[in-house]
Amino acid sequence: MSASLSTAAVLIIGNEILSGRTQDTNLGWIAGRLVERGIRLAEARVVPDIEEEIVAAVRALSARYSYVFTTGGIGPTHDDITADSIGKAFDRPVGVDPEAARRLERHYGVGNATPARLRMARIPEGATLIDNPVSVAPGFRIGNVFVMAGVPRIMQAMFDGIAPSLTGGPPIQQRSVACHIPESALAEPLGAIQARHPEIDIGSYPWFRNGAAGVSLVARGTDPGALDAVIAQIARMIEELGGTPVME
């Protein structure tokens, strides 16, 4: 694939994902949004609710990619340690942000901003708030790290709020064609097409559906003309091998 200028990593913070209790869907959702904005998602990590693990991952990913998006661990309970961990990663003190506190007070009623609720207003020094139109308690941005909630509905609202501020390249598009030819029969001619089109990223993904085996051949890139040309070549290859290309 042609290198896009902007890269990103997703950091999922949460024991509930690593215990198998919760099936993560945030990664796939963010990935889809980044593709649309021409930002290449280059890596994702899932770490437990352990401060040193979060700190190490944030530092590694923040140094390497244009943007880091974290999900999870910004609520009011004892296992919500993301804000403190991010503060440590950036060597910044963490305190109650006056504007975040005002939003929580407005929501819960003056005088009802208990210490637990004000925990959700704690952000590292120098961070800016990320709006939460669903449940008020904000996320925050510090440096190139965007700290968001883990609940999908809240995370999505937060992301859509910050998306206009992200710098991307031309949208990464993909085209896909499926067939029932075994991958091993496709491998050689498909590799030849890939070799002729280094600017397009061609993937081959076998599947089982309704008891039948098949494969999806996916072309990704930023040049629609090149994508169309590659998909046409793949479709012709499938026909030459005696198969029927099915556009997906």
Place this chain on the structure above:
Amino acid sequence: MSASLSTAAVLIIGNEILSGRTQDTNLGWIAGRLVERGIRLAEARVVPDIEEEIVAAVRALSARYSYVFTTGGIGPTHDDITADSIGKAFDRPVGVDPEAARRLERHYGVGNATPARLRMARIPEGATLIDNPVSVAPGFRIGNVFVMAGVPRIMQAMFDGIAPSLTGGPPIQQRSVACHIPESALAEPLGAIQARHPEIDIGSYPWFRNGAAGVSLVARGTDPGALDAVIAQIARMIEELGGTPVME
């Protein structure tokens, strides 16, 4: 949570996950199996089909955890670079394994083991095969790294084949109770319960279902008696706060 002796990491190899095209389900499935075997899944990463990324991740995870499970990239096409990358990570040459080649020949018919098919028999020197009862082409184990297919059905069959060889501790169990009390009202008494039971890992997970907001309080650990005690305390806490605990 009480430290279990065995730890694990999952490494998901595949552009299709990072592009948002495919929703990964392998992580959650493996997580569930590891919990049953008393192995703590401590980290997961998703990397693209880029050799140096795979090499770096395998080395980092293999050095740190008891077991590493990789998924994806072991098919016959040009984007299947896992075997070569793992070989490089362990500084071992990669070649066609005679037994793997025999299995493929038996499956495809003698004389039909094309170069593309034999690509699926390539494993690093010193690796041992992981059986593939679904589609024959094997995975492999080298050191503490288990290399499996990305197609869930195949990965699951491979994992269940190797599972008896894994050394775990007592199964990690979890109990969960839900209520409609806001997390911020639960935070303080819940934190006190956690402080009294450091051997149990208590998590608080807010959710929206059918338009209603709620929270699941989850206790994880290896001591069933301690889990029952903690869940009983959490249920009592919910009642004292005026809520109705719902066992999940």
